[in-house]
Amino acid sequence: MSSNREHFGSRSAVIMAMAGSAIGLGNIWRFPYMTGEYGGAAFILIYIACTLILSLPIFLSEVVIGRRTHSNAIGAMKQLAPGSGWRVLGYLSVVTPMIIVSYYSIVGGWSIEYFLKSFSLGFGEFTPSGWTALAFDTIFLALSCGIVALGVKSGIEKFSKMSIPVLFLLIIIILVYSVNMPGAGAGIDYLVKPDLSKVTGKTFAFAMGQSFYSLSLGMGIIITYSSYVNKEENVIAMGLGTAIADLMFAILAGFAIMPAVFSAGIKPSAGPGLIFQTLPFVFTEMGAGVKWISVAVSALFLLTVIVAAMTSSVSTIEVGVAYLVEEKKIERKKACLLVFILTWLLGLACALSIKVFGMVDAFASNFLLTIGALLVVLFVGWKMKRKDVRDEITNGGTRNTGAFPVIYFLIRFVAPLAVLMIFISNLLLR
Numbered sequence: 228m229s230s231n232r233e234h235f236g237s238r239s240a241v242i243m244a245m246a247g248s249a250i251g252l253g254n255i256w257r258f259p260y261m262t263g264e265y266g267g268a269a270f271i272l273i274y275i276a277c278t279l280i281l282s283l284p285i286f287l288s289e290v291v292i293g294r295r296t297h298s299n300a301i302g303a304m305k306q307l308a309p310g311s312g313w314r315v316l317g318y319l320s321v322v323t324p325m326i327i328v329s330y331y332s333i334v335g336g337w338s339i340e341y342f343l344k345s346f347s348l349g350f351g352e353f354t355p356s357g358w359t360a361l362a363f364d365t366i367f368l369a370l371s372c373g374i375v376a377l378g379v380k381s382g383i384e385k386f387s388k389m390s391i392p393v394l395f396l397l398i399i400i401i402l403v404y405s406v407n408m409p410g411a412g413a414g415i416d417y418l419v420k421p422d423l424s425k426v427t428g429k430t431f432a433f434a435m436g437q438s439f440y441s442l443s444l445g446m447g448i449i450i451t452y453s454s455y456v457n458k459e460e461n462v463i464a465m466g467l468g469t470a471i472a473d474l475m476f477a478i479l480a481g482f483a484i485m486p487a488v489f490s491a492g493i494k495p496s497a498g499p500g501l502i503f504q505t506l507p508f509v510f511t512e513m514g515a516g517v518k519w520i521s522v523a524v525s526a527l528f529l530l531t532v533i534v535a536a537m538t539s540s541v542s543t544i545e546v547g548v549a550y551l552v553e554e555k556k557i558e559r560k561k562a563c564l565l566v567f568i569l570t571w572l573l574g575l576a577c578a579l580s581i582k583v584f585g586m587v588d589a590f591a592s593n594f595l596l597t598i599g600a601l602l603v604v605l606f607v608g609w610k611m612k613r614k615d616v617r618d619e620i621t622n623g624g625t626r627n628t629g630a631f632p633v634i635y636f637l638i639r640f641v642a643p644l645a646v647l648m649i650f651i652s653n654l655l656l657r
């Protein structure tokens with residue numbers, strides 16, 4: 228089955244593609260605000276701990292499923308647990324990303340719209356839903372599907388290898404400008420000053436949830452991407468590399484955004500309001516009367532948002548495409564067209580009504596993702612044979628053998644409880 232499958236070309240290519248999936252809107256519109264509101268440097272430390280003890284074990288569990296079978300999420304579950312109810316995990320892993328990309332691409336569309344507006348600085352009022360939103364959503368989705376249609380190597384790998392360095396470069400350019408604005412210091416303090424009085428139970432719940440979402444877990448993406456990874460790859464190094472790139476970008480985004488926000492004397496915020504209401508105002512102020520500077524900073528920032536969102540949407544689209552190509556024997560380009568049509572239709576209601584958008588987002592990110600991740604760790608920790616899991620994580624006993632017992636313990640006991648906690652806190656706190 229795996230003989231004529233594509234593979235990523237190198238370790239760096241794998242990490243770029245996975246980092247591309249990880250780096251997205253979450254890093255830009257949620258991480259900086261959460262950091263500032265929940266303890267600054269203390270939040271970042273807690274975030275790192277959550278990544279190591281919760282997200283990495285889930286990540287590795289998905290890798291075990293994907294790389295062991297070299298198959299799409301549904302095919303993987305068919306191989307590992309033929310004829311059993313665990314098939315549900317396969318189906319869920321393909322359906323969730325389709326739902327997510329159907330509204331994620333609407334945000335991608337807003338970014339394209341705002342990117343174009345930035346050249347005249349005519350941002351106007353933010354209208355999240357309607358025909359314009361639908362038109363730009365269509366453009367964003369079509370571009371993302373187009374990249375996936377080119378294939379794993381010449382589409383996803385090439386795009387990620389180009390995008391990740393560009394993303395870091397862009398965010399650093401904006402950062403340099405932002406931290407040099409008058410009064411930027413308050414924004415820096417907001418992000419780094421450890422404030423233990425802000426560290427509560429909520430901090431832990433948010434740090435866990437954010438780390439988990441940011442690494443794109445619980446929706447078949449890591450299963451699918453790691454099915455294109457060869458057997459020699461050190462999977463722990465792969466997970467750490469992805470997590471480090473993701474966190475670095477999130478921190479840089481914080482320093483690119485918050486100093487400018489404070490310098491303009493505005494209250495920090497998160498979500499679409501930050502990117503499409505607060506920041507356009509901030510950027511317009513930023514040029515201090517020199518229009519081309521405002522235009523340049525806004526355009527570069529919105530380009531960053533577009534590219535970051537697109538490397539994520541590409542990863543969600545690939546999950547469904549891999550399934551259609553392998554299980555349904557549909558040719559890749561046709562499979563991409565089919566996914567495009569399905570997700571476009573799914574997103575219609577979200578594009579036309581911001582209320583529906585909010586509901587679908589809450590359902591998918593609070594419910595579907597956590598159920599997906601819970602099933603993954605339960606399957607790998609309790610249903611698969613320990614020997615098989617060990618074999619995959621240690622590459623047949625040749626590396627990571629010392630770390631394995633710790634990882635296995637985290638997968639079996641810590642991760643399921645932590646995911647349950649995220650689930651409950653999502654219900655109670657949002």
Ligand code: PHE
Pocket residue numbers: 248249250251252253254327331440441442443444446539540543
């Ligand atoms: N990891 C992405 C982010 O931080 C979120 C995402 C999850 C995007 C799943 C696509 C699919 O924005």
